[in-house]
Amino acid sequence: xxxxxxxxxxxxxxxxxxxxxxxxxxxxxxxxxxxxxxxxxxxxxxxxxxxxxxxxxxxxxxxxxxxxxxxxxxxxxxxxxxxxxxxxxxxxxxxxxxxxxxxxxxxxxxxxxx
Amino acid sequence: xxxxxxxxxxxxxxxxxxxxxxxxxxxxxxxxxxxxxxxxxxxxxxxxxxxxxxxxxxxxxxxxxxxxxxxxxxxxxxxxxxxxxxxxxxxxxxxxxxxxxxxxxxxxxxxxxx
DNA sequence: CCCTAACTTAACCAACAGGTTAATTAACCT
DNA sequence: AGGTTAATTAACCTGTTGGTTAAGTTAGGG
Numbered sequence: 303x304x305x306x307x308x309x310x311x312x313x314x315x316x317x318x319x320x321x322x323x324x325x326x327x328x329x330x331x332x333x334x335x336x337x338x339x340x341x342x343x344x345x346x347x348x349x350x351x352x353x354x355x356x357x358x359x360x361x362x363x364x365x366x367x368x369x370x371x372x373x374x375x376x377x378x379x380x381x382x383x384x385x386x387x388x389x390x391x392x393x394x395x396x397x398x399x400x401x402x403x404x405x406x407x408x409x410x411x412x413x414x415x416x
Numbered sequence: 417x418x419x420x421x422x423x424x425x426x427x428x429x430x431x432x433x434x435x436x437x438x439x440x441x442x443x444x445x446x447x448x449x450x451x452x453x454x455x456x457x458x459x460x461x462x463x464x465x466x467x468x469x470x471x472x473x474x475x476x477x478x479x480x481x482x483x484x485x486x487x488x489x490x491x492x493x494x495x496x497x498x499x500x501x502x503x504x505x506x507x508x509x510x511x512x513x514x515x516x517x518x519x520x521x522x523x524x525x526x527x528x529x530x
Numbered sequence: 531c532c533c534t535a536a537c538t539t540a541a542c543c544a545a546c547a548g549g550t551t552a553a554t555t556a557a558c559c560t
Numbered sequence: 561a562g563g564t565t566a567a568t569t570a571a572c573c574t575g576t577t578g579g580t581t582a583a584g585t586t587a588g589g590g
Contacts, residue, residue: 315425369566380504483536
């Protein structure tokens with residue numbers, strides 16, 4: 303629910319928002335600039351909402367510049383989610399090890415491949 | 417909506433499901449074994465649903481063993497999401513660095529790990 | 531052959547997500 | 561002051577999520 307990690311993953315679970323993050327990884331952008339590629343598919347308020355989700359997830363910050371709001375990536379926001387996934391690096395390795403052992407046993411016994 | 421990455425992140429955006437993954441990182445478990453810590457807070461059908469979400473997200477596999485269903489982590493399922501987050505490695509340098517090297521070694525050729 | 535164990539499916543419900551249009555705020559420009 | 565630009569807030573609608581209970585399936589055991 304309102305725990306940080308859930309909010310972060312929920313924010314990432316939308317292609318529009320991921321595209322916005324990708325845009326921001328190229329540098330600061332105003333709301334209109336971020337919105338531009340999406341305005342054929344959705345309205346400006348929808349974009350505002352997406353940005354708010356990213357903000358509450360801690361992935362984006364907004365600063366005021368006259369009428370415009372400038373958005374930036376907030377790198378710390380990614381940390382927790384990266385660390386969670388890192389937990390499964392071990393699992394990946396182990397499964398690969400098992401595969402390696404299996405392949406070895408197969409080649410040693412000269413069995414036909416499944 | 418139904419793109420793989422969105423489904424994976426959506427699956428991860430729930431503390432119950434993340435706890436289930438953590439449980440599975442300790443090894444194979446049946447549905448009842450996975451359910452056990454949650455049965456004070458929710459019913460068994462709710463657990464079944466969560467597992468189905470994890471399955472459709474490609475993070476978990478189920479195999480039949482008599483009446484029981486045995487669940488396992490599906491390490492490849494994490495790959496795409498890890499790769500997306502790697503795009504933001506400047507955000508979280510050290511933690512992703514080792515993972516990046518690992519993924520490269522896996523995808524480029526099947527060499528044994530260091 | 532029924533009984534129980536281990537799950538899943540069905541039908542339903544409240545809450546929330548993602549979108550809309552219309553109205554509102556805020557800052558700048560003559 | 562009034563108008564324009566930039567963005568947000570409000571009110572609403574619809575589909576999905578996460579939970580429920582009750583009924584259904586499937587395999588093994590006495």
